[in-house]
Amino acid sequence: MADQLNVGMIGARFMGRTHSNAYTKVGQFFDLPLQPVMKWVCARDGDETQAFADRFGWSKSSDDWEEVVADKGIDLIDICTPGATHAPIAIAAAQAGKHVFCEKPLANSLDDARKMLAAVREAGVRHMVNFNYRRCPAVSLARQMIAAGEIGEVRQYRAVYLQDWLVDPSAPMSWRLEKEVAGSGAHGDLNAHLIDLARFLTGDEITRVVGDLKTFVTERPYPDGSGAGIGASGDSGKSGVGKVTVDDAAVFLARFAGGAIGTFEATRMATGRKNYNRFEISGSKGTLAWNFEEMNTLEYYSTAEPTNRQGFKTIMATEPDHPYAGAWWPPGHLLGYEHTFVHGVRDLIQAIAAGGDVAPDFRDGAQCVAVLEAVESSAESGGWQDVERVE
Ligand SMILES: NC(=O)c1ccc[n+]([C@@H]2O[C@H](COP(=O)([O-])OP(=O)(O)OC[C@H]3O[C@@H](n4cnc5c(N)ncnc54)[C@H](O)[C@@H]3O)[C@@H](O)[C@H]2O)c1
Structure with missing residues (x-):
């Protein structure tokens, strides 16, 4: 039995659905060194967030991303929210020692993107931007x-x-x-x-x-x-x-x-x-x-x-x-759209397990x-x- 990788995902609509599907499928189709465990989903969608958690198999729901980032049991923060929120969530996650998976574009400004890159490098965590079309x-x-x-x-x-x-x-x-x-x-x-x-x-x-x-x-x-x-x-x-x-x-x-x-x-x-x-x-x-x-x-x-x-x-x-x-x-x-997300999560999990790099990373995202x-x-x-x- 592979070790666990506990995931906290922020954002629970379009990309939240694709990423949830990817965490569910990835271990069924690929041999993984770590099994993702869907711990927290967080969104500002009112009652819909708990309904989303129930439907897609997340253990807990929240409307406060800081609560999720503060959870010491979480290994990976997955950001599926609008661009303006990427930098604060990613920087806090890195500072809390979490690996960070972030939707594209990495940030709304180059200044924010550089700060995010500095934060993940400083923390020594793995980081990846979800440019999923690479993985068709x-x-x-x-x-x-x-x-x-x-x-x-x-x-x-x-x-x-x-x-x-x-x-x-x-x-x-x-x-x-x-x-x-x-x-x-x-x-x-x-x-x-x-x-x-x-x-x-x-x-x-x-x-x-x-x-x-x-x-x-x-x-x-x-x-x-x-x-x-x-x-x-x-x-x-x-x-x-x-x-x-x-x-x-x-x-x-x-x-x-x-x-x-x-x-x-x-x-x-x-x-x-x-x-x-x-x-x-x-x-x-x-x-x-x-x-x-x-x-x-x-x-x-x-x-x-x-x-x-x-x-x-x-x-x-x-x-x-x-x-x-x-x-x-x-x-x-x-294959279809959803497979590209499964492939991305596969590559990210392998990099986390190996302590290696994965592309596209936050430098790619910032460029x-x-x-x-x-x-x-x-x-x-x-x-x-x-x-x-x-x-
Ligand atoms: N890779 C792709 O092909 C692709 C496709 C679409 C969108 N995206 C990117 O994904 C990100 C999200 O887009 P989407 O289409 O899923 O948006 P969406 O509107 O469908 O979902 C956004 C989610 O973020 C949540 N949210 C917003 N602010 C929040 C906050 N402060 N705290 C917690 N949750 C918050 C909302 O409640 C909602 O659940 C964007 O960066 C977008 O550019 C990527």
């Missing part, structure tokens, strides 16, 4: 192929993350549309994923950016308390119309240290697109392309083929020797925030902006 088997495979030189030198990186849940002007206000809570809109929410994927896949850093941010709908009604939809997060207690203080769409050009150039677009205004997270990477010897909505497959073109046989081929990343895939089903039996901030500065100045390097 097809994306991990793409990383392996680029690192092995299979598309040669990376020249052009194209990324889009398209959603449409804000196209309707009556879509309700929520914390995701308030700058002081969310930090930014589509930019921090979706471009954060794209930036992390670009860093992961290329193994390179974005050094300079020029970008633009746009808010198309500047006022929205407060929700009716139903909590329905991605944007609605329960009853805010406010009524009438609220001011949207974040971007609906964010675009930028990027230069990479290794010489590649990139284009990035994140939007919640792409009518018809639901979770269209796509990259296409052109190299000197080939191309790789992927789209989350068909997450099990990777498109690959190689100039190593005879010219009369060249063309894009589709690799289904469900073979036992594809990353993570062998733990699940026979080839061709597809991503540095790129996000540089784009925001560029949008204000109208010119190219250097990206700060986080060491």
